[in-house]
Amino acid sequence: MSRLLSKRWFIHACISHCNPPACGISTSCSLSKKVDRSPPAPSADQIEEEEWRRRRRYVPPDPVLDEGSWKRASTVMRWDMANMYDLLRGKAPYGHDARVEGQIFPQFCDICVIGGGIMGSLIAYFIKQRCVGEKNLRVVVVEKDPSYAQSASTNSFGAVRVQFSQEHNIKAALYGAEFLRRMKEHLAVFEKEPGDLQFQPQGYLFLGSEADVAQLKINHETQIKCGAKVALLLPHQLAERYPWLNLDGIALASYGLEHEGWLDTWKYLYALKEKNMSMGVHYVDGEVVEFRRDDFAGSQVATMGGVPFEKWKWVRVRTKEHGDQHIQFCFVVNAAGADSGTVAKLADVGQKRGTRIIPLPVEKRKRYMYAFHCPEGPKLSMPMLVDPNGLNIRRDGIKGMYICGWTPKTNEEEPDPNDLTVKNEFFYDVLWPKLSFRIPVFSKLELRGGWYVHYDYNYFDQSGILGPHVYHGNMLFACGFSGYGMAVAPGYAKTIMDYIYEAQYEEQDVTPYEFERLLHFEPQKEIVLV
Structure with a gap:
C-alpha cells in the first residue's frame, strides 16, 4: 500500500473521488458509487515535473536530511565516482556537463559567498587556490541573477585603472593588473587556457580644470609612491598628442602609462566561473532572503563590555527550482554589489541597538x-x-x-x-x-x-568596505567600491581570503577599510571616481 501511495497519479485519483462534507473536513473516499478508477491524464505541469526528475537531480529535504544515512551515502558515492570518471578522461569534474545540474544541493559549506559577480567569484577562487590539497573544504557562491543581465560586472565599461587617490586602492589595482597579465596561468583548467579577454591597453586621461590642479598633483605623488606609472600633461602637450580635443577650461591632465585599459567582462567572468567549478566551487542560483543563528548560547562566541557577540549560521536561499533551501556555513561574505545593503539588513546590520545600529552605507x-x-x-x-x-x-x-x-x-x-x-x-x-x-x-x-x-555606491566615503563586521564575527564584507570594483577586485579578494585563513591581513593591511571605521567616523575618502 505504501508503494501505491507514493505514486502521484494514485493520490490525484483518490482526491478526485473524495466527497468532502459541508463542514470542510476531509473524510475517506466514498466507495458506494461506481466510479471510474482510471488515473487522469497527466497535466503539462506534471509532465514537466517528471522530466525534471529524469535529470538525476538530487535535493535532500530541507532543513534536515531525514531520508536515511545509507541512501544519502550511496547518492554521494555515486556522484563522486562519476566525477572521478570525468577526471580520468581529462574532463573537469564540475565542467559544463549535464552532471552540473545533478549535484547535491549544498546545505552545508565552510564559506558562503553572497554574490557571484567578479568580486564574489574571485573570493571563491583565491580561497580554493589556497587550499588546493584540502578537498573537503566547501565553498558556495549564491547568485540571484545567473544570467548576469543586471550585473555591474557585465554591463559596466569593463575598465581597469591604477589612478586613485587612496594608497590601498592603487596597490590593489596594481595587483589586479598583474593578475590579469598572468590570467592564462591562473585560470587554466586542466591545461586548457581561458579564452582571450580582448584586453585593450589604453590609459585613462583625467582632464582637470584650474580648480583640480592641486588635487591632480597630490594624486600623482601618491600614485608614483605606490609604483604606478602616471604622467601629468600640460595643455600644449595635450594639443600635440590629441589634436581632436577641445582644451577650453583644461589646465592639467593625468594619463596612465601602463596597467590601464578595458576588457571583455563576460569572458572574464566566464573564465572565473569555469575555473572555480573545476576546483569544486558550487554556484547556487537563488536569492538570500533570511539569516538565521542558533538558538543556544554557543552562538554567542565572545563578549565585550557585557554585550555578547553573535555569529550567523544559516542563510535561507529562495531558488526557482528547489524552493526555499537552507545553507549552513562557518563564514559568510557579503559581495552582493548593489544589493549589499539589502543583504546586510537581513543580517540585522543597522536594524538593532548597540554596535548593530550602524547600517552598511x-x-x-x-x-x-x-x-x-x-x-x-x-x-x-x-x-x-x-x-x-x-x-x-x-x-x-x-x-x-x-x-x-x-x-x-x-x-x-x-x-x-x-x-x-x-x-x-x-x-x-x-x-x-x-x-x-x-x-x-x-x-x-x-x-x-x-x-x-x-x-554599489558607498555614500560614507566612496571607498570599499572590507573585512569583518564588529558584532557578527563570521560575517565579512567586500562591497561599496562605488564603480571601480573591477580594477581592485583581485587585490581585495585576496585580502578577504587572507583574513579567513589567518585572521589577519598578510600582504596588504586593509584595517582602515573595515566596518569599524564607521563607528569611529574615520572616512577613507576616494576622490577619483568614474
Whole structure:
C-alpha cells in the first residue's frame, strides 16, 4: 500500500473521488458509487515535473536530511565516482556537463559567498587556490541573477585603472593588473587556457580644470609612491598628442602609462566561473532572503563590555527550482554589489541597538550607458577620457563605435535606481552637448543604443568596505567600491581570503577599510571616481 501511495497519479485519483462534507473536513473516499478508477491524464505541469526528475537531480529535504544515512551515502558515492570518471578522461569534474545540474544541493559549506559577480567569484577562487590539497573544504557562491543581465560586472565599461587617490586602492589595482597579465596561468583548467579577454591597453586621461590642479598633483605623488606609472600633461602637450580635443577650461591632465585599459567582462567572468567549478566551487542560483543563528548560547562566541557577540549560521536561499533551501556555513561574505545593503539588513546590520545600529552605507545607484557611432571620430589614439564635468568616454573597437557615460556631481542629479528604463532623451539633452563641446567631431554622431547599470555606491566615503563586521564575527564584507570594483577586485579578494585563513591581513593591511571605521567616523575618502 505504501508503494501505491507514493505514486502521484494514485493520490490525484483518490482526491478526485473524495466527497468532502459541508463542514470542510476531509473524510475517506466514498466507495458506494461506481466510479471510474482510471488515473487522469497527466497535466503539462506534471509532465514537466517528471522530466525534471529524469535529470538525476538530487535535493535532500530541507532543513534536515531525514531520508536515511545509507541512501544519502550511496547518492554521494555515486556522484563522486562519476566525477572521478570525468577526471580520468581529462574532463573537469564540475565542467559544463549535464552532471552540473545533478549535484547535491549544498546545505552545508565552510564559506558562503553572497554574490557571484567578479568580486564574489574571485573570493571563491583565491580561497580554493589556497587550499588546493584540502578537498573537503566547501565553498558556495549564491547568485540571484545567473544570467548576469543586471550585473555591474557585465554591463559596466569593463575598465581597469591604477589612478586613485587612496594608497590601498592603487596597490590593489596594481595587483589586479598583474593578475590579469598572468590570467592564462591562473585560470587554466586542466591545461586548457581561458579564452582571450580582448584586453585593450589604453590609459585613462583625467582632464582637470584650474580648480583640480592641486588635487591632480597630490594624486600623482601618491600614485608614483605606490609604483604606478602616471604622467601629468600640460595643455600644449595635450594639443600635440590629441589634436581632436577641445582644451577650453583644461589646465592639467593625468594619463596612465601602463596597467590601464578595458576588457571583455563576460569572458572574464566566464573564465572565473569555469575555473572555480573545476576546483569544486558550487554556484547556487537563488536569492538570500533570511539569516538565521542558533538558538543556544554557543552562538554567542565572545563578549565585550557585557554585550555578547553573535555569529550567523544559516542563510535561507529562495531558488526557482528547489524552493526555499537552507545553507549552513562557518563564514559568510557579503559581495552582493548593489544589493549589499539589502543583504546586510537581513543580517540585522543597522536594524538593532548597540554596535548593530550602524547600517552598511552602501546603496544602489544607476548609471546610463550609451553606444554611438561616429566614423570621423578618433581611432587608436582615443584614451579612456574623463572630463571634469563627469563625462567619460572610450572607443569600442576601431570602426567608429564609442561608449559613454556620466558621473553626476550632486545627489540631486542622480537618476532614480528603481526606474528600469533607459531614457534616450537624457543622452540628447545632457550628454550630447558635453560630448560635442569636448570633442567637436562628435556633433556628427549617431546614437545606436543604451542600457543602464546598477552599482554599489558607498555614500560614507566612496571607498570599499572590507573585512569583518564588529558584532557578527563570521560575517565579512567586500562591497561599496562605488564603480571601480573591477580594477581592485583581485587585490581585495585576496585580502578577504587572507583574513579567513589567518585572521589577519598578510600582504596588504586593509584595517582602515573595515566596518569599524564607521563607528569611529574615520572616512577613507576616494576622490577619483568614474
